[in-house]
Amino acid sequence: MPRGGGRGFVHLFAMKTLRCLFFAGIIAVVQGQSCTTYQAPKDFFFAAATAAYQVEGGAREDDNSNGDIACDSYHQYKVDIQNLKKLGVKQYRFSISWPRILPDGCTKSFNWAGIDYYNNLIDELIDAGIEPMVTMFHFDTPTTLGDAGGWLSRDIVDKFGDYARVLYKNFGDRVKNWLTINEPLSISTWGYCGLTGVQAPGNFSMQCPWSKYLSAHYLILAHAKAYRIYDFEFRLLQQGKVGIVLSTGWYTPATNSTDDIAAANRARDFALGWFAEPIFFGDYPQSMKDGIASRSALEGYTKSRLPEFTPLEKLLLKGSADWLGINYYYGFSVSNRVTFPYGIAQEQVDGATDRNVLYPYPQGLRSVLNYASQTYKVPVAVTENGYSDGTGTLDDTIRIDYLRDHLIATLQARQDGANVLGYTVWSLMDNMEWSSGYTVKYGLYQVNFTDPNRTRTPKASASWYTNVIAQRSVNSC
Numbered sequence: 001m002p003r004g005g006g007r008g009f010v011h012l013f014a015m016k017t018l019r020c021l022f023f024a025g026i027i028a029v030v031q032g033q034s035c036t037t038y039q040a041p042k043d044f045f046f047a048a049a050t051a052a053y054q055v056e057g058g059a060r061e062d063d064n065s066n067g068d069i070a071c072d073s074y075h076q077y078k079v080d081i082q083n084l085k086k087l088g089v090k091q092y093r094f095s096i097s098w099p100r101i102l103p104d105g106c107t108k109s110f111n112w113a114g115i116d117y118y119n120n121l122i123d124e125l126i127d128a129g130i131e132p133m134v135t136m137f138h139f140d141t142p143t144t145l146g147d148a149g150g151w152l153s154r155d156i157v158d159k160f161g162d163y164a165r166v167l168y169k170n171f172g173d174r175v176k177n178w179l180t181i182n183e184p185l186s187i188s189t190w191g192y193c194g195l196t197g198v199q200a201p202g203n204f205s206m207q208c209p210w211s212k213y214l215s216a217h218y219l220i221l222a223h224a225k226a227y228r229i230y231d232f233e234f235r236l237l238q239q240g241k242v243g244i245v246l247s248t249g250w251y252t253p254a255t256n257s258t259d260d261i262a263a264a265n266r267a268r269d270f271a272l273g274w275f276a277e278p279i280f281f282g283d284y285p286q287s288m289k290d291g292i293a294s295r296s297a298l299e300g301y302t303k304s305r306l307p308e309f310t311p312l313e314k315l316l317l318k319g320s321a322d323w324l325g326i327n328y329y330y331g332f333s334v335s336n337r338v339t340f341p342y343g344i345a346q347e348q349v350d351g352a353t354d355r356n357v358l359y360p361y362p363q364g365l366r367s368v369l370n371y372a373s374q375t376y377k378v379p380v381a382v383t384e385n386g387y388s389d390g391t392g393t394l395d396d397t398i399r400i401d402y403l404r405d406h407l408i409a410t411l412q413a414r415q416d417g418a419n420v421l422g423y424t425v426w427s428l429m430d431n432m433e434w435s436s437g438y439t440v441k442y443g444l445y446q447v448n449f450t451d452p453n454r455t456r457t458p459k460a461s462a463s464w465y466t467n468v469i470a471q472r473s474v475n476s477c
């Protein structure tokens with residue numbers, strides 16, 4: 001989840017009260033509203049997600065990072081797998097902790113206990129009939145690499161490649177669905193350019209507008225490195241697919257004016273295009289190159305803040321993903337911006353856009369999936385979508401409404417012709433939501449954080465999802 005972003009939008013949600021009694025395939029009308037059943041195609045997967053630092057805990061057991069107990073999945077992964085099995089998901093998206101595998105970030109010192117842990121997790125999942133979907137980097141950087149500049153140091157590109165090789169070597173015989181990096185946009189924007197400590201690694205002593213684009217540049221190159229290592233050394237034998245997870249909203253123009261339509265396109269370029277265009281086309285979107293160069297010049301710099309790829313890098317980048325994961329939570333209404341008061345986010349200044357959050361905005365997910373599938377000609381999957389509340393209540397009908405509407409939008413995109421592989425709920429269970437800590441709950445399962453056993457209890461949304469997966473269909477009311 002990007003920076004606990006659902007928080008604050010909760011009150012905007014208009015709760016739905018319609019009820020219906022319908023049978024699959026039948027369209028009928030209740031209280032003036034039609035209820036439709038959406039059937040998932042046979043090859044469409046349902047999944048649930050977590051990330052290492054947010055659920056594992058056990059940070060001090062076998063590495064030297066600064067985690068804590070979290071959901072204690074490090075000890076309770078068998079319970080989690082039972083819960084996944086009850087849901088009936090086909091895939092489980094989890095992340096591997098880089099410091100748990102390579103405590104100092106380099107391949108000199110392996111932590112074999114960490115490798116054993118993930119081997120056990122993967123084996124148990126496969127025994128339970130669940131395919132692992134593995135994120136290599138979901139925000140936890142080995143401390144030594146962070147101290148050496150983290151994502152602002154070019155050195156990390158090769159280090160990430162070495163780490164990816166270790167993962168393919170140890171787990172690639174069983175893991176076929178790889179995702180290199182989770183939400184590079186969040187890492188660059190909130191980790192390397194935030195105004196307050198909102199996202200790991202939360203180092204704000206840097207020159208913000210520069211650090212943002214520079215960290216993104218190295219994240220993109222690190223992704224391509226990991227992808228090409230798979231191509232050259234593992235693909236033939238392992239036959240898996242390697243992708244990346246991008247977080248994006250959908251950017252809709254506030255009015256039908258030419259200026260606002262252009263602004264919405266720029267906003268999309270500065271979020272999805274920032275990463276997707278280098279990865280699929282080999283370079284940044286033209287609107288980013290133009291916008292950032294002109295703002296840099298206006299501010300008196302002789303060089304654009306946006307780094308450039310070399311011709312060789314462009315070649316390595318182009319087409320460097322077999323699939324694309326999309327994390328979607330909300331949309332934006334975008335207008336053209338002509339003045340730039342202090343405090344406007346850098347990409348809005350550089351892109352000359354103004355944005356208002358639209359939440360919830362399920363039709364935005366349908367648009368994103370259609371756009372990404374058509375533009376990049378790649379299979380796409382929803383790798384995160386979910387609803388946060390502050391209570392973790394078991395009676396989470398509002399979460400059910402949110403998930404239902406977004407799952408329907410996903411299936412509609414598939415009907416529209418988008419190559420959508422599946423849908424993943426964030427999150428399997430309540431967890432540590434970065435800057436929001438344990439106060440923001442996304443889980444299908446509630447976790448009792450005061451109980452030393454971190455007992456998991458299914459919420460109403462877990463039963464709803466179980467039912468959807470069993471029927472392979474969802475009703476619109």
Ligand SMILES: *[C@@H]1O[C@H](CO)[C@@H](O)[C@H](O)[C@H]1NC(C)=O
Nearest residue numbers: 146147149150201203205206
């Ligand atoms: C934070 O950034 C500063 C300035 O770039 C750097 O000197 C320092 O090492 C960084 N600290 C961490 C923990 O990344």
Ligand SMILES: *[C@@H]1O[C@H](CO)[C@@H](O)[C@H](O)[C@H]1NC(C)=O
Nearest residue numbers: 252253254255256257260333
């Ligand atoms: C823009 O025009 C379309 C098509 O005429 C219309 O459906 C839509 O509501 C308009 N959008 C706005 C924001 O006015």
Ligand SMILES: *[C@@H]1O[C@H](CO)[C@@H](O)[C@H](O)[C@H]1NC(C)=O
Nearest residue numbers: 448449450451452453455457
């Ligand atoms: C959480 O666990 C604690 C300690 O076992 C227990 O006292 C408390 O009742 C539990 N809370 C809930 C909501 O189950």
Ligand SMILES: *[C@@H]1O[C@H](CO)[C@@H](O)[C@H](O)[C@H]1NC(C)=O
Nearest residue numbers: 448450451452453454455456
């Ligand atoms: C925690 O787990 C232990 C071992 O399974 C069990 O004996 C104990 O009753 C549990 N405690 C709670 C509060 O559920």
